Amino acid sequence: MSEKLYTMVAGGALEANSTFNVRCNCGGNAPITPESVAGYGYSKKGGPTKIVDRLETKCLNCNTGIVVSVLEGDPGYVLTKHGNKEMLFLPQGSTSKPVAELTVGEHEAIIQEMKKNMPDE
Numbered sequence: 001m002s003e004k005l006y007t008m009v010a011g012g013a014l015e016a017n018s019t020f021n022v023r024c025n026c027g028g029n030a031p032i033t034p035e036s037v038a039g040y041g042y043s044k045k046g047g048p049t050k051i052v053d054r055l056e057t058k059c060l061n062c063n064t065g066i067v068v069s070v071l072e073g074d075p076g077y078v079l080t081k082h083g084n085k086e087m088l089f090l091p092q093g094s095t096s097k098p099v100a101e102l103t104v105g106e107h108e109a110i111i112q113e114m115k116k117n118m119p120d121e
């Protein structure tokens with residue numbers, strides 16, 4: 001039994017005529033072909049980040065199944081929670097600075113900014 005990987009991709013990075021390679025944890029690539037994306041047409045702007053498509057691909061190197069959530073446009077960072085720790089995740093293909101290159105201060109500032117825009121629970 002093999003574990004599946006879950007990742008997110010910025011829809012804006014998917015171009016109509018080219019294949020996008022999702023990076024696997026092993027360093028290999030898992031291709032998303034234009035034909036495999038059902039929800040093409042990222043026309044709507046604004047509002048909360050929407051998942052416009054969910055598809056599955058396979059790493060060409062290790063054969064791990066990868067479930068990809070395609071986000072609308074290039075939404076930048078996504079806030080995730082691991083236990084009590086809040087972390088930023090950057091969808092693959094985004095033009096924003098990789099999370100690993102952010103300073104602790106930048107990381108914190110982005111999280112605070114995101115929280116301001118969140119509706120109260």
Ligand SMILES: [Zn+2]
Nearest residue numbers: 024026059062
């Ligand atoms: Zn792999």
